[in-house]
Amino acid sequence: MTENFFYHALKIDHKICYGCSLCMRNCPTEAIRVRNGKATIYGNKCVDCGECYKVCPSGAVYVAQDDFDNIYNFKYRVVLMPSVFLGQFSEDIRASQVYSVIKEIGFTHVIEVESSAMTHTKLTNKYISEHQDKKPLISTFCPAVVRLIQVKFPSLVDNLISIKAPVDFTSIYIRKKLIDEGADPKEIGIFYITPCAAKIAATKSPVGEDKSTVDGVLNMDTMYNMVYKQIKQHKEYDKSVSANDAPSDSILFALTNGEKRLTDCRKSFAIDEIHNVMDFLEKVENDEIEDLDFLELRACDESCAGGILTCGNRFMINDRMTQRARKLAERERNGETSRKKAIYSEEDFLIENASVAKILPRSMMVLDDDISVAFQKLTRIKEIEAKLPQTDCNVCGAPSCHALAEDIACDEAKLSDCVFIQRNLEMRNSLSVEESVEILKKIWGEEKIKDYVFKK
Amino acid sequence: MHNEFVVVEGDFSNAGKASSEIKKTLKQLNIDNQKIKKIVVAVYEAEVNAIAHAYGGTIFVDLDQEKIAVTIKDVGPGIPDLDKAMTVGFSTASAKVREMGFGAGMGLPNIKNNVDELEIKTEVGVGTEIKMVVNFL
Structure with missing residues (x-):
């Protein structure tokens, strides 16, 4: 076996678990067994997809997260906020209010993860055109899918696009920006609000990288509760804080079709939900689909809107995000906001730091x-x-x-x-x-x- | 180790079952991914061939530590001109089969390219037996 130990954010609290075996029966990689009346996870088979978390009736499956107070170890406290986070809030709460409240609860900087999505897309398109021999090229955006391919479809690891995720680009950008402005690198703490367990696992033991680009991960449900409580308690908020919106076409990046839409390919598919992904990869491995250029694969139904740590219905989250993108596009057309973001001035620097080391198979089947x-x-x-x-x-x-x-x-x-x-x-x-x-x-x-x- | 799969005439929706099962087994043996791919592609092609042209058949899989041998034996029309059938682009597939995305005339040549040994026995009006071997070492 290539390597047995991988960090997993999904854990089972044996004090709560009463061994109903529902998680075991629903695990797509058969990674769970019941022993001594408790569910136990085989670390080498788990891909952190979170199906067990979804079905657990007792709340025994939990997602380990960093202590919120860790942010105070840093003078510059940056939060990397995925657009999906804004989709949690009902329509009457403005993006700028969420930005403002995040600062109230302790952060000094807020930046939307998708700010770098267009740079990511540019690189992906370049990568696809340069690696025609490795078709179909598979997106590495969803870390659960990357792990799934490593353990269950090892023959496809060479098809994975080895470039960093938008969250890494945005993190690298903001760190550089703060350092350029005179901040001491040791004083910068970058925290990512995650919609799922796989992103935590990917951050703690990144695939194809030695070190993570972020300093900590906060679970989206926890952050939602903190922000929403503040909004409910104090109607007033600092109106001078404006939402540093990502460009309209990038804020849907984490939804199904988000990448496919932006990719220059003749034949590509966007597939969500882990069983669908597994069925499709089976066909890809058998060479059953001809002339396939690119695959966007996401472990959750409705992609990140269906992440296990999101709050609320995934279809409603999707709709709110789509509405926001539509309104933003309108403002961009009217010249009220620019599509040119500060991050593009650092595009060359990001491109230089884009690649990751080769992703290796670690088959659980051997x-x-x-x-x-x-x-x-x-x-x-x-x-x-x-x-x-x-x-x-x-x-x-x-x-x-x-x-x-x-x-x-x-x-x-x-x-x-x-x-x-x-x-x-x-x-x-x-x-x-x-x-x-x-x-x-x-x-x-x-x-x-x-x-x-x-x-x- | 021996295993058998049944091929049903015209049942394209189940094409790939045997190749997927073979793939799973070979993954467990830690066989080189490229070798797995070769045999899987070849078996899939042969499976589709049998479904398209024959009246059904059986796939026999024999596996040991050195090699995998797969024999697809069908009851069917047989191949009248084997040399022609081995030519890229040559196809006798019906319009209906082509409509489903099969029958491009790549079957036998593609099988040949992917395996180490290929043996075809065919008799017009009786059937065809294709034996293919991929060596692991």
């Missing part, structure tokens, strides 16, 4: 690096699978019979974990009822078994 060992395991998996009932009942604590077979072959589980096998063994007097109960306890925890006995 059974062993040694082909003869892998072959033995594979043979074993087939043998075991033939014994299992193919009911995918999940009682063994694995998401499917196939997953259990793999776990057994890799010594992570036992054949007797299967409840059908247990009955069989009991029938043949090879296993006592007490032993069966012990097995169930190991998977589902003492409490559950105890309860059933008492409830009867």
